[in-house]
Amino acid sequence: MEETVVKDSAVRKPKKNKKITWAVLKEQRQLIYMSVPLMAYIILFAYVPIWGWTMAFQDYKPARDFSEQKWVGFKHFEFLFKDDSFLQVFRNTLAMSVINIILGFTTAIILALLLNEIRKVFWKRTVQTISYLPHFLSWIIVTGIVATSLASDGIINDILMKLHLIKEPIQWLSEGKYFWGIVGASHVWKEVGWNTIIYLAAMASIDPALYEAADMDGASRYRKMFHVTLPGIKPTIIILLIMQVGHILEAGFEVQYLLGNGLVVDWSQTIDIFVLKYGLAQGNYSLATAAGIFKTVVSVTLLLIANGVAKRLGEERLL
Amino acid sequence: MNNQTISPGPATAAAATKPVRKKSVESILFNTFNTLFMIGLVVVTLYPFLNTIVVSLNAGNDTIRGGIYLWPREFTWQNYKAVFASGTIYDAFWISVARTVLSTLLNLGLTTMLAYTLSRREYVFRKPITLIFILTMYFNAGLIPGYFLMKDLNLINSFWVYVIPSMISAFNMIVIRTYIGTIPESLVESARIDGAGDFKIFIRIIFPLCKPVLATIALFVAVGAWNSWFDAFIYTSSRQELSTLQYELMKLLSSSMNANSNPAVAAGAGMTKDSAVNMVTPISIRAAVTVVASVPILLVYPFLQKYFVVGLNVGSVKE
Numbered sequence: 107m108e109e110t111v112v113k114d115s116a117v118r119k120p121k122k123n124k125k126i127t128w129a130v131l132k133e134q135r136q137l138i139y140m141s142v143p144l145m146a147y148i149i150l151f152a153y154v155p156i157w158g159w160t161m162a163f164q165d166y167k168p169a170r171d172f173s174e175q176k177w178v179g180f181k182h183f184e185f186l187f188k189d190d191s192f193l194q195v196f197r198n199t200l201a202m203s204v205i206n207i208i209l210g211f212t213t214a215i216i217l218a219l220l221l222n223e224i225r226k227v228f229w230k231r232t233v234q235t236i237s238y239l240p241h242f243l244s245w246i247i248v249t250g251i252v253a254t255s256l257a258s259d260g261i262i263n264d265i266l267m268k269l270h271l272i273k274e275p276i277q278w279l280s281e282g283k284y285f286w287g288i289v290g291a292s293h294v295w296k297e298v299g300w301n302t303i304i305y306l307a308a309m310a311s312i313d314p315a316l317y318e319a320a321d322m323d324g325a326s327r328y329r330k331m332f333h334v335t336l337p338g339i340k341p342t343i344i345i346l347l348i349m350q351v352g353h354i355l356e357a358g359f360e361v362q363y364l365l366g367n368g369l370v371v372d373w374s375q376t377i378d379i380f381v382l383k384y385g386l387a388q389g390n391y392s393l394a395t396a397a398g399i400f401k402t403v404v405s406v407t408l409l410l411i412a413n414g415v416a417k418r419l420g421e422e423r424l425l
Numbered sequence: 426m427n428n429q430t431i432s433p434g435p436a437t438a439a440a441a442t443k444p445v446r447k448k449s450v451e452s453i454l455f456n457t458f459n460t461l462f463m464i465g466l467v468v469v470t471l472y473p474f475l476n477t478i479v480v481s482l483n484a485g486n487d488t489i490r491g492g493i494y495l496w497p498r499e500f501t502w503q504n505y506k507a508v509f510a511s512g513t514i515y516d517a518f519w520i521s522v523a524r525t526v527l528s529t530l531l532n533l534g535l536t537t538m539l540a541y542t543l544s545r546r547e548y549v550f551r552k553p554i555t556l557i558f559i560l561t562m563y564f565n566a567g568l569i570p571g572y573f574l575m576k577d578l579n580l581i582n583s584f585w586v587y588v589i590p591s592m593i594s595a596f597n598m599i600v601i602r603t604y605i606g607t608i609p610e611s612l613v614e615s616a617r618i619d620g621a622g623d624f625k626i627f628i629r630i631i632f633p634l635c636k637p638v639l640a641t642i643a644l645f646v647a648v649g650a651w652n653s654w655f656d657a658f659i660y661t662s663s664r665q666e667l668s669t670l671q672y673e674l675m676k677l678l679s680s681s682m683n684a685n686s687n688p689a690v691a692a693g694a695g696m697t698k699d700s701a702v703n704m705v706t707p708i709s710i711r712a713a714v715t716v717v718a719s720v721p722i723l724l725v726y727p728f729l730q731k732y733f734v735v736g737l738n739v740g741s742v743k744e
Contacts, residue, residue: 126549134548136623141542144535144593145554151574151590152561158570220459233463235727236470242722244652246675247715251473253678259491299470303734327455352563360655364675385569386659398567406564
């Protein structure tokens with residue numbers, strides 16, 4: 107946080123370590139008026155609800171006062187870890203997350219490498235602009251498009267039939283074994299173009315002298331891609347990968363909820379859907395909150411570990 | 426080393442005739458492959474969307490026969506007329522517009538104001554308030570505690586639940602604050618010498634200078650607000666007049682996914698029975714609503730491209 111500060115603060119250093127006195131508070135009252143209400147706002151909306159975590163340790167009944175709630179310790183957590191349906195949603199969440207990360211990273215990196223090789227500026231910009239389009243569509247629209255394309259009379263089955271790869275239309279969305287792949291592919295379709303932005307920026311900052319030197323040595327385009335461009339964006343890839351670790355339980359909610367159906371529940375439901383189902387739909391607030399806490403605690407722990415690893419590797423820290 | 430100062434033309438030609446010739450054959454192959462790949466990408470990205478537009482312009486009873494790809498067979502505006510004649514969708518459209526405009530304005534104003542105060546190094550509460558906001562990026566209390574908070578604040582079944590809980594994002598705040606850090610300090614100092622307080626400096630100097638980064642943030646916030654449906658789903662679903670366009674689209678999608686061409690669904694979208702029988706089907710209505718729900722954003726984002734590319738990269742330069 108301080109790195110950017112230190113560079114140009116030599117002149118203003120005396121101001122930096124002010125003690126909190128009435129005089130200072132008065133002098134800075136406008137800054138206080140402008141920021142403290144907003145701090146109160148974020149505390150109310152982001153921190154106060156944490157109080158609700160107490161529900162996970164109670165048999166919460168909405169009608170009762172806080173003092174009348176029955177405390178049950180870790181009962182709901184124990185139930186979760188013995189519950190087959192929770193273990194199943196946990197598996198689904200992890201699996202889809204890992205698939206999304208692997209597919210998402212490789213496709214975005216490959217696309218960025220190829221975009222970077224386009225020499226005609228207009229064509230490059232056109233492809234980029236078009237590739238960003240799906241990012242701006244909502245998941246509602248994207249899942250609608252996916253469902254239409256995968257329908258028995260949809261374009262995918264159409265093409266496969268015409269190529270005689272299949273004899274009859276595949277019921278893509280009715281079979282659990284396809285579900286994870288469909289979710290992964292939907293993510294790629296929606297985000298691959300958008301995810302190239304950061305890699306292309308990293309590629310733009312690679313020293314051109316490296317390419318000139320490679321030219322001198324007679325390196326081919328492939329060699330330059332693999333030995334100059336790819337190593338040039340390696341730090342970016344590592345940082346982004348590490349950042350993803352904290353989101354490993356965020357496999358998404360919308361796409362699974364919108365594409366899932368009764369036939370594929372065993373593969374489609376994630377922790378978020380579990381929370382929604384038990385919490386808001388069935389009124390089992392305590393169990394749902396426990397599942398939510400589990401997710402948050404795992405995510406924060408992983409993030410802290412990732413942060414430590416990043417520090418070890420000498421990369422920029424994330425926190 | 427010294428070669429770099431000589432004009433590159435003759436030097437490279439003389440030094441590396443062989444590699445250049447080899448490279449050109451390889452380059453042609455590579456460029457051909459790359460161009461084909463990009464054309465494929467453009468087709469895969471655009472086709473589903475273009476197909477949706479075409480379906481929305483084709484008579485519904487004709488679409489069912491199949492074979493509609495990139496050109497309508499029986500052109501009609503009937504689907505759009507039905508969509509806008511339907512009170513439900515018309516109202517939802519304006520609710521979506523209202524929440525998007527309000528969210529964007531509030532986000533821009535408040536987030537920039539906060540970012541300004543947290544960019545002032547002399548501000549005594551700068552560090553604690555910054556920390557309070559940054560931590561919100563890494564955890565959240567979860568669905569159930571959040572729901573109870575909205576309930577306690579009387580935001581359930583209120584329009585304000587779309588706006589108030591998401592007025593400030595820590596990520597956007599950091600992006601804006603990083604940008605403010607690039608504005609010369611002398612501008613602020615000379616204004617202060619002229620007797621301007623912090624609020625005046627923010628309104629008169631900082632806010633207008635932030636236009637490029639605000640264009641990015643406005644796009645992000647507007648897209649998020651316009652595309653969100655989950656809040657309508659869990660907080661306001663019992664009040665039809667507060668439904669948003671995306672939520673209406675979700676209802677259309679899930680009902681037509683479960684029961685293809687169910688006339689009751691079409692009637693639910695507010696059409697007359699006649700049109701439902703003749704030309705307008707759930708599929709064609711869905712296509713028309715999809716186009717209405719996505720076109721506003723798709724018209725805007727290409728023009729903001731140069732801004733959000735910069736904005737994203739500022740955001741990735743971490744704290």
